[in-house]
Amino acid sequence: MRYVPRLMQPPEPASGRYGPYGGRYVAETLMPALDELTQAYQESQRDPAFQAELDVLLHQYAGRETPTYFASRLSEEIGCRIWLKREDLCHTGAHKVNNTLGQILLAKRMGKTRIIAETGAGQHGVATATACALMGLPCEVYMGAEDVRRQAPNVRRMELLGAQVHSVTSGSSTLKDAMNEALRDWVTNVRTTHYCVGSVAGPHPYPVIVRDFQAVIGQEARAQMLEQAGKLPDAVVACVGGGSNAMGIFAGFIDDESVRLIGVEAAGEGIETGHHAAPLCAGGVGVLHGAKSYVLQTADGQIVEAHSISAGLDYPGVGPEHAWLKDTGRATYGSVTDDAALDAFQQLCRTEGIIPALETSHAFAYLPTVAKALGPDADILVCLSGRGDKDLETVLEKLEERG
Amino acid sequence: MGRIADAFENARKENRAALVIYLCAGDPNLSTTADLVVAAAEAGADVIELGVPFSDPTADGPAIQRAAERALRGGTTLCGVLETVRAIRARTDVPILLFGYYNPILAYGEHKLADDAADSGADGFLVVNLPPEESAGLREPAVGKGLDFVPLVAPTSNSERIAQAAAAATSFIYYVSMTGVTGSKAVDLASASERAGALQRELGCPIAIGFGVKTKDDVATVAPHVDGVVVGSAVVRTIEDAATPEEAVASVRELVAGLTQGLNRQ
Numbered sequence: 001m002r003y004v005p006r007l008m009q010p011p012e013p014a015s016g017r018y019g020p021y022g023g024r025y026v027a028e029t030l031m032p033a034l035d036e037l038t039q040a041y042q043e044s045q046r047d048p049a050f051q052a053e054l055d056v057l058l059h060q061y062a063g064r065e066t067p068t069y070f071a072s073r074l075s076e077e078i079g080c081r082i083w084l085k086r087e088d089l090c091h092t093g094a095h096k097v098n099n100t101l102g103q104i105l106l107a108k109r110m111g112k113t114r115i116i117a118e119t120g121a122g123q124h125g126v127a128t129a130t131a132c133a134l135m136g137l138p139c140e141v142y143m144g145a146e147d148v149r150r151q152a153p154n155v156r157r158m159e160l161l162g163a164q165v166h167s168v169t170s171g172s173s174t175l176k177d178a179m180n181e182a183l184r185d186w187v188t189n190v191r192t193t194h195y196c197v198g199s200v201a202g203p204h205p206y207p208v209i210v211r212d213f214q215a216v217i218g219q220e221a222r223a224q225m226l227e228q229a230g231k232l233p234d235a236v237v238a239c240v241g242g243g244s245n246a247m248g249i250f251a252g253f254i255d256d257e258s259v260r261l262i263g264v265e266a267a268g269e270g271i272e273t274g275h276h277a278a279p280l281c282a283g284g285v286g287v288l289h290g291a292k293s294y295v296l297q298t299a300d301g302q303i304v305e306a307h308s309i310s311a312g313l314d315y316p317g318v319g320p321e322h323a324w325l326k327d328t329g330r331a332t333y334g335s336v337t338d339d340a341a342l343d344a345f346q347q348l349c350r351t352e353g354i355i356p357a358l359e360t361s362h363a364f365a366y367l368p369t370v371a372k373a374l375g376p377d378a379d380i381l382v383c384l385s386g387r388g389d390k391d392l393e394t395v396l397e398k399l400e401e402r403g
Numbered sequence: 404m405g406r407i408a409d410a411f412e413n414a415r416k417e418n419r420a421a422l423v424i425y426l427c428a429g430d431p432n433l434s435t436t437a438d439l440v441v442a443a444a445e446a447g448a449d450v451i452e453l454g455v456p457f458s459d460p461t462a463d464g465p466a467i468q469r470a471a472e473r474a475l476r477g478g479t480t481l482c483g484v485l486e487t488v489r490a491i492r493a494r495t496d497v498p499i500l501l502f503g504y505y506n507p508i509l510a511y512g513e514h515k516l517a518d519d520a521a522d523s524g525a526d527g528f529l530v531v532n533l534p535p536e537e538s539a540g541l542r543e544p545a546v547g548k549g550l551d552f553v554p555l556v557a558p559t560s561n562s563e564r565i566a567q568a569a570a571a572a573t574s575f576i577y578y579v580s581m582t583g584v585t586g587s588k589a590v591d592l593a594s595a596s597e598r599a600g601a602l603q604r605e606l607g608c609p610i611a612i613g614f615g616v617k618t619k620d621d622v623a624t625v626a627p628h629v630d631g632v633v634v635g636s637a638v639v640r641t642i643e644d645a646a647t648p649e650e651a652v653a654s655v656r657e658l659v660a661g662l663t664q665g666l667n668r669q
């Protein structure tokens with residue numbers, strides 16, 4: 001059975017509460033489906049055959065375990081020891097596949113005949129389309145029109161994988177609106193359809209399910225650090241959009257009190273400009289997409305559009321467990337701007353020969369801050385959540401603008 | 404008994420279903436909303452569901468999404484909606500159910516909202532994304548102020564959830580006719596009405612059917628079976644199609660008058 005960190009069990013698993021956060025704020029039509037999903041998930045967790053099937057897929061198909069790599073040239077530039085958990089080496093190029101293999105396997109077990117998903121950067125869409133192709137299920141992906149434009153290669157990939165991509169033009173035409181549209185589809189087709197949520201957001205049980213499927217990142221990384229560094233890291237750093245790669249790597253270390261957990265949000269054009277995607281750093285408590293958490297909103301409770309160069313972080317909400325980790329102080333959260341992320345993107349290319357996703361680049365851009373706080377003897381583990389091939393066009397465009 | 408329960412009771416005495424009309428507050432603007440409510444009431448609406456616009460209306464189809472966008476662009480807030488209810492109260496006694504999503508309510512403050520809504524003359528709340536499990540924070544102060552709290556039952560609700568809704572209901576239960584968003588085409592309104600009718604007899608609590616009811620004929624399909632029928636997207640579209648606010652008021656008056664023709668049970 002998969003290791004579930006003690007501190008991370010919601011106090012009341014039935015309600016999916018993390019302190020005041022989480023819960024199920026959805027239309028009545030969806031409530032029975034969430035009950036059904038919770039039950040099926042719990043049964044699958046107790047079923048060794050399910051776990052064995054998933055383990056084989058993660059190993060033989062997705063390429064786990066992924067390495068933890070000591071980045072010596074980057075370490076020199078940053079001024080402490082930097083270790084990279086290489087989720088970019090997963091099949092499809094990001095951590096997202098850990099979750100989709102688990103969820104699509106679960107959907108099959110539940111007898112669902114159709115899969116829907118939302119996607120921002122397209123990585124979750126690609127990972128869902130991939131798992132659906134593998135398991136022979138039809139897949140439809142909702143993606144904001146703005147993201148369809150800036151993540152064009154991933155749209156082509158999803159289509160090649162047999163998925164149908166719906167371009168969403170309501171609201172800000174980004175991830176939030178894609179999720180709205182996916183929820184509207186689900187409320188219509190809930191009897192036959194599984195909604196494969198891509199992050200630790202959404203109504204209970206999604207934050208639990210996605211965290212558990214991503215926890216493999218942290219479990220592997222903990223063992224690898226002990227073996228390769230001979231110690232636990234002093235800090236674990238990950239970017240936070242909805243928060244799944246961060247939750248996944250945090251999961252391995254949550255009970256290790258000496259390990260600082262640090263999430264990095266997108267500050268976009270700067271927190272002070274209001275054009276950002278940093279609800280934990282600069283938002284307030286609200287309810288979006290079925291859960292109570294931190295959100296970007298007006299004083300009247302209208303959700304505000306997020307802004308980030310990175311499509312996967314361009315979301316005004318965040319998973320409820322992060323809200324709880326923030327309030328309890330177990331994790332801390334910082335933010336970095338589009339510009340800083342671009343610089344970090346180039347730095348990793350240049351020093352290590354690794355092209356990171358723009359989402360991931362946010363974690364790297366925060367390393368100097370962490371290094372300054374912890375000093376040169378610190379070991380910092382970074383979740384390299386995905387690779388950046390999908391972002392080349394955006395990056396080259398921006399670099400040209402900068403001159 | 405509150406105004407909403409009275410309205411259902413009166414309709415029952417007249418051997419007809421009660422007509423519930425949805426309007427999105429602030430579309431096209433709040434002063435026209437007041438005129439629209441008055442016109443709908445004069446034309447025969449028994450209850451008004453006054454939508455409080457939200458930026459991310461995940462249970463709504465395109466028509467009501469667009470209405471909410473227009474209302475928000477015009478600066479509509481929950482505060483403004485309550486002021487409008489107060490203004491309407493000087494003109495008509497039609498029961499007004501505030502209808503919306505949870506986040507603007509949470510931002511306003513649940514206790515404060517219950518106080519202010521009661522004070523403005525509103526009659527209750529229906530919150531689309533606040534199932535019984537999450538609703539105590541609003542329901543308790545609301546009921547304490549004599550306001551109604553209207554639960555929803557969906558085609559997917561099992562008997563346990565239906566019982567929970569019935570226990571929470573203070574005036575009526577809103578029965579969603581189909582799995583879907585507002586404004587969708589009803590797949591089979593007749594059999595949904597029969598199921599809802601059986602449920603109403605079993606629970607002994609008035610039920611209103613909404614989603615997919617657009618025309619006088621739809622109303623006539625529903626009316627024999629349950630005590631209430633809700634028309635929303637059709638009203639919102641009529642407002643959208645009007646060239647001026649005056650035309651919107653006149654068209655809604657005409658639409659509602661037509662819908663009342665389908666309410667009679669014999």
Ligand SMILES: Cc1ncc(COP(=O)(O)O)c(C=O)c1O
Nearest residue numbers: 123241242243244245312385386
């Ligand atoms: C590579 C990569 N990292 C991170 C994210 C952000 O999501 P999360 O915060 O759920 O890990 C995405 C989302 O698209 C992504 O593609």
